[in-house]
Amino acid sequence: MRLCSIASGSSGNCIYTGSDNTHLLVDAGISAKRVEAGLKELELEGSDIQGLLITHEHSDHIKGVGVLARRYGVPIYATEGTIRQMKSMSSLGTIDEGLYHVVHADEDFFIGDMKVEPFAISHDAAEPVAYRFECGEKSTAVATDMGVYNDYIVEHLKGLDTVLLEANHDIQMLQVGPYPYPLKQRILGERGHLSNESAGQLLCRILHDNIKKIYLGHLSKENNYAELAYETVRLEIELDPVDYKSGDFDIQVADREQCSGVCNF
Template sequence: MELLSIASGSSGNCYYVGNEETHLLVDAGVSGKKIETALNEIDRKPSDLNGILVTHEHIDHVKGLGVMARKHGIPIYTTGGTISEIKKMSSVGTIDDSLFHEIEPDEPFFINDLSIDASAIWHDAADPVCYSISDGKSKFSIATDMGNFDDYVVNKLKNSDIMVIEANHDIRMLQAGPYPYYLKQRILGNRGHLSNERSGQLIKALLNSHIKAILLGHLSKENNFEELAYETVKLELSDNEYASDVREFGLEVARRDRPGALLTVGN
C-alpha cells in the first residue's frame, strides 16, 4: 500500500491511499486541479479513484469534493450526518444521490481489496470519523480534527504501519494569538483540535515495532509551525520502549501547501 499527503493543514486536507488495484482519497479539501496534479506526479489520475472517504463536512475537507465526484463519477463514503450537511453546502454544489454511500463507525466495509474501518471522534461537526485502511497485511490510519482521544481511539488506531496524526496547535501560541476568545475555547475544547503535546501522547500510545512512518498533520498556520510541532512531539516520544531516536519511526510533518513524498509499505 502507499500513502501520499496531498495537503494537510487548516487551509485544506487531502490524502491518497491505494495499491495497484484500489485507489482512494481521504477528504478532498483542496481544488480538483491540485488533486489531479498531485495524482499525476505518482502516475495516477482521478479516473482511477474508486472512492472518496470523507471525515466530516468542514470546508477544508470538502472544498474539491463536488468537482471531483461530479467530473469523474467517484463514489463518496461517509456517515449519514455528514452526508446531510454536505447536501446543504452551496459551495460544494449538487452531487447526485447515487454517489453517496452511507457508512457507520465500527462497521468495517470493503472497497475492492481494501478494508475500511471508520471510528467516531470528538469534533464540532455533525458526525465526524477518522479512518484506518488495510489490505490485510498493512494498516494505514488518518486521524485529524479531534479535540481529544480516549482508549477507544487508541484501540482503533493501534498496530498501524503508517499514520497521520493531528498536531494542530501550540497551546501557548494559541492563547497569546489574535483569535477571538470563543474560537480559542473551541480549538482547545474536547470538540476542537489536538495540541502538539496531546498529539505526541496519542502517538506514543500507538507506537509499535513495525511503524514505517508518522506524519504530523493539520498544523494551524497561525498557531503552530513545523519545527515546534516536530520538537514537541519528539519530546513526548522520549523514553518510549521501541527506539531512542524518532527518526526510526519516520516522524515528519505533512506539508500544508504541497504534496509530500509517496510512502510505501510492502510491494
C-alpha cells in the same frame, strides 16, 4: 500499500492511500485542480479514484468534492450526518444522489481490496469519523480533527504500518495569538483539535517496532509551524517511559501546499 499527503493543514486536507489495485482519497478540502496535480505526482488520474472518504463537512475537508464528483463520478463515502450537512451546502453544487454511500462508525466495509474501518472522533461536526485502512497484512490510518483521544481511539490506531496524525497547534501560540476568545476555546475544547503535545502523547500509545512512517498533519497556519510540531512530538517520545527514542521512527510533517512524498509499505 501506499500513503501520501497531497495537502494537509488548517486550510485544506487531501490524503491518498491505496494498493496496487485500489485508489482512495480521504477528504478533498482543496481545489480539484490541486487534487489532480497531486494525483499526477502519484502517476494517477482522477478517474482512477474508486472512493472519496469524507471525515466531516468542514470546508477544509470538502472544498473540492463537488467538482471531483461531477468530473469523475467518484463515489462519496461519509456518515449520514456528514452527508446531510453536505447536501445543504450550496457551495458544493449539485452532486448525483447515487454517488453518496452512508458509512457507520465501527462498521467495516471493502472498496476493492481495501478494508475500510471508520471510527468515531470528537469534533464539532455533525457525525465525524476517522478512517483505518487494511490490505492483507498492511494497515494505515488518517486521524485528524480530534478534540481528545481515549482508549477507543488508541485501539483503532494500534499495529499500524503508517499513520497520519493531527498535530494542530501549539497551546501557547494559540493562547497568545490573534484568534477571538470563543474560537480559542473551541480549538482547545474536547470537540476541537489535538495540540502538538497531545499528538505526541497519543503517538506514544501506538508506537511499535514495525511502524514505518509517521506523518504529522493538519497543522494550524496561525498557531503552529512544522519545526515546532516536530520537536514537540519528538520530545514527548523522549520523555515517555517507553523504551523508544524519537530517532527510532521516520517522522515527517505533512506540507500544507504540496505532496509530502509517498510511503510504500
